[in-house]
Amino acid sequence: MASIHKTNGRWKVRYRTQDGKDRAQRFDRKFAAQRFAAAIETDKARGVFVDPRAGRITFAEWHGRWTVSTVDLRPSTRARDESYARNHVLPRFGHRTLSSVEHLDVVEWVAELAASGMAPATVHKCHQILAKCLRAAVRARLIPFNPCDGVPLPRVECHEMRFLDPRQLAGLADVINPRFRAFVLLGGYGGLRLGEMLGLRRERVDLLRRQVEVAEILVEVRGQITYGPPKTSAGRRSVSVPRVVSDALDKTLASVKPGGLVFTSSEGTPVRASLFRRRVWAPAVKATGLEPLRIHDLRHTAVAVWIAAGASPKEIAVRAGHTSVSVVLDRYGHLLPGSEERVTDALDVMASAAADSQASVRPLR
Numbered sequence: 051m052a053s054i055h056k057t058n059g060r061w062k063v064r065y066r067t068q069d070g071k072d073r074a075q076r077f078d079r080k081f082a083a084q085r086f087a088a089a090i091e092t093d094k095a096r097g098v099f100v101d102p103r104a105g106r107i108t109f110a111e112w113h114g115r116w117t118v119s120t121v122d123l124r125p126s127t128r129a130r131d132e133s134y135a136r137n138h139v140l141p142r143f144g145h146r147t148l149s150s151v152e153h154l155d156v157v158e159w160v161a162e163l164a165a166s167g168m169a170p171a172t173v174h175k176c177h178q179i180l181a182k183c184l185r186a187a188v189r190a191r192l193i194p195f196n197p198c199d200g201v202p203l204p205r206v207e208c209h210e211m212r213f214l215d216p217r218q219l220a221g222l223a224d225v226i227n228p229r230f231r232a233f234v235l236l237g238g239y240g241g242l243r244l245g246e247m248l249g250l251r252r253e254r255v256d257l258l259r260r261q262v263e264v265a266e267i268l269v270e271v272r273g274q275i276t277y278g279p280p281k282t283s284a285g286r287r288s289v290s291v292p293r294v295v296s297d298a299l300d301k302t303l304a305s306v307k308p309g310g311l312v313f314t315s316s317e318g319t320p321v322r323a324s325l326f327r328r329r330v331w332a333p334a335v336k337a338t339g340l341e342p343l344r345i346h347d348l349r350h351t352a353v354a355v356w357i358a359a360g361a362s363p364k365e366i367a368v369r370a371g372h373t374s375v376s377v378v379l380d381r382y383g384h385l386l387p388g389s390e391e392r393v394t395d396a397l398d399v400m401a402s403a404a405a406d407s408q409a410s411v412r413p414l415r
Contacts (some may be wrong), residue, residue, distance in 0.1 A: 054080070054089035063087045105149025105193045108138055109183075112148055116186050124278060125271045138163065138176045138184075146277060148187050153197040156180065160201055170204040211381075212347040213354040214238060218340060222231050223298070226334035232298035236262065237348030239355065240291045241370050244345050245269050248321050249277060250312045253305055260296040262289050263355050264371065268311075268320060275320045285371040353382050 052065035055144045061083035063075045077083040114133065123131070132340070142159050143151060156177075163173045181198035188196050214222070221232040236242055240262060251270035256263070264287050269276055280286050291299075299312070306312055315321055327345065336345045349370070356366050372378055 052090050054083050054087055056080075063090075065090050067094060101208055105187075106147050107192065108144065109146050109148055109151065110144035112187055112192070113140065113144070113183050115182050119186075124269075124281065125276050126269045129271045131175075134172075134176050135179055139180050141364070143180065146296055148184070148193050151184070151197050153199075153201070156197050156201050160203060164204045170206045174206060179200060212343060213348045214340070214343075214347070214351045216355065218338070219348075219351060221338050222334060222340060225337045225346050229302070229316070229331050230313060230330060232295065232302040234348065235295045236291065237345070238351045239295050240289045241352030241369075242289065242350050243267070244323060246280070246285075246321065248311070248313055252306045252308060252310055252312060255299055255303060255312065257296050257300055257303070258289050260293065262291060262299075263287075264289065270322050270324065275322070280371065282371070282373050284373045285365075287368065287371050353378075357382065 052063055055062050055064070057076075061077045061080050063077065063083050063086050065073055065075075065087065075083075075086060077086065103186075117282075120128075126244060134261070143155075146155075160173060160177055163176060164170065168176075173386060175231070177198065179347075181196060184193065184196045184198055187193050219234065220239040223231045223238075226234055233247055233278040237244075242262070244263060246264050246265035250262065250264075251266065254263040254265060264285065266277055267280055269278070271281060295296055302312060311320060313321055330347060353366055356369060363378045366372075366378045366382070367375045406414070
């Protein structure tokens with residue numbers, strides 16, 4: 051049990067942590083000491099006790115330990131998060147002790163990031179990194195609660211997606227470097243992500259069945275090319291493609307060695323996304339007058355043509371490698387054909403049938 055004694059005009063609370071260590075805390079007023087002692091015993095009984103001294107570690111030190119212990123991040127994600135932490139999180143909180151970071155501190159920091167002109171999505175990501183790090187500190191019993199909880203964040207506006215029609219897609223495929231004609235068509239009709247297309251190997255293209263297996267992605271992290279599996283289990287999939295795509299892939303594969311990447315640079319090396327965008331993609335987009343157009347817009351184009359072809363939300367989710375149908379409905383629901391008229395017509399039929407049956411009933415005398 052925590053004990054309270056008056057020493058040299060101040061009230062000292064002595065208590066023992068769950069690991070058996072003796073601790074002491076001094077207060078100017080007896081009431082504050084009693085409240086602290088009661089809180090200590092209550093937290094012990096509930097199993098949520100946190101040693102006040104544990105939070106004296108600086109955020110920078112804890113962030114370093116937490117980062118090393120986080121093993122479920124992809125190299126590209128780790129590099130991105132480290133960049134955000136280095137540029138935006140650590141300069142503000144790195145010198146602070148964990149226990150000194152309060153809710154209002156985080157609220158003010160988020161407001162300053164938003165006022166600086168930072169994109170709302172980036173503000174969300176910075177806050178997410180801080181929140182994840184401090185959430186781990188709560189689990190490690192270093193702080194009693196996460197000061198990031200309940201922090202208001204700027205609204206992320208949904209920008210209208212860009213879609214190409216088949217004529218525009220064909221025009222882009224005709225203008226781009228011939229080495230990447232199949233790249234454009236595969237993205238626009240198959241819906242593969244950039245890393246999925248750059249990591250596609252010859253053995254994963256079945257021209258007879260007109261299918262492409264997505265099993266490996268290629269990303270560039272800090273100038274280094276890395277390979278890995280898709281981000282989620284849903285990302286690993288087989289995608290059926292129309293004949294225009296399989297015919298283009300057939301021509302591309304003619305110069306690809308067994309085990310080789312389908313799309314490579316002119317030197318036969320893996321494609322670096324940054325150079326590809328600048329040297330190949332941007333000139334082709336400009337020549338066709340489609341600016342602005344991102345490579346990822348090919349994926350949006352694919353979903354649009356699937357919907358136009360009559361694919362259901364479930365089929366779209368499987369083709370695109372989404373983890374759930376809700377993702378498709380959230381992002382592309384406005385493109386799906388509405389069912390309001392069909393439902394209304396069906397209700398009219400039901401109501402008319404009920405009225406007819408009621409009119410044929412004669413009361414007994």
